[in-house]
Amino acid sequence: QPLIGVLAVQGDVVDHARALEAAGARVRAVRRPEELEGLDGLVIPGGESTTIDRLCRIFGLHEPIRAQIAEGMPVYGSCAGMIQLADQILDGHREQQTFGGIDMTVRRNAFGRQVDSFETDLGIDGLAEPDRPYRAVFIRAPWVERLGEDVEVLARADDHPVAVRQGNLLATSFHPEVTEDHRVHELFVRMVRERA
Ligand code: GLN
Numbered sequence: 001q002p003l004i005g006v007l008a009v010q011g012d013v014v015d016h017a018r019a020l021e022a023a024g025a026r027v028r029a030v031r032r033p034e035e036l037e038g039l040d041g042l043v044i045p046g047g048e049s050t051t052i053d054r055l056c057r058i059f060g061l062h063e064p065i066r067a068q069i070a071e072g073m074p075v076y077g078s079c080a081g082m083i084q085l086a087d088q089i090l091d092g093h094r095e096q097q098t099f100g101g102i103d104m105t106v107r108r109n110a111f112g113r114q115v116d117s118f119e120t121d122l123g124i125d126g127l128a129e130p131d132r133p134y135r136a137v138f139i140r141a142p143w144v145e146r147l148g149e150d151v152e153v154l155a156r157a158d159d160h161p162v163a164v165r166q167g168n169l170l171a172t173s174f175h176p177e178v179t180e181d182h183r184v185h186e187l188f189v190r191m192v193r194e195r196a
Contacts, residue, residue, distance in 0.1 A: 004026070004040060005043070012078075073168065083106050110143040124183075136174035138174045160173075
């Protein structure tokens with residue numbers, strides 16, 4: 001079974017761990033740089049991206065995670081995690097930095113300006129049972145405003161890309177960890193196995 005880390009400085013850590021285990025992975029909570037060693041993949045949970053960013057820099061995790069991304073480690077970010085995987089962000093905190101890796105511009109809280117949270121049925125490319133809709137939960141979610149040509153769009157909501165993939169990096173605006181449908185985590189575990 002692949003060993004997947006969940007960045008555990010802030011946010012929705014426990015639910016991601018549970019979903020990853022249900023999808024067939026072993027899980028390690030990552031709070032210190034040493035805990036990145038030997039991982040097959042990493043999840044950046046939803047939460048508050050400004051806080052995740054600040055704590056990662058304080059704990060010395062920012063540079064090692066950037067380095068792992070550059071080396072091709074599979075990383076999945078949901079919501080705040082999507083923001084942290086974007087090369088550029090809009091409406092970020094003044095000093096906010098991202099890990100980057102996906103050639104896209106993401107606007108924070110963009111859906112949230114319209115409605116704080118909502119659920120909708122999506123068709124997501126690459127999931128098992130493609131004909132069964134995926135019920136996606138959005139909470140103060142970002143949307144993607146610009147995409148580079150190497151980025152693949154796996155799902156859209158209201159014409160906005162909400163699930164994207166570039167190489168070994170996967171990002172969703174929504175929170176698959178809060179539902180019992182583990183197909184997004186299964187997709188990520190498959191990406192991890194294919195790389196390993
Ligand atoms: N709005 C949050 C942020 O900017 C993300 C919300 C979430 O992860 N549910 O980080």
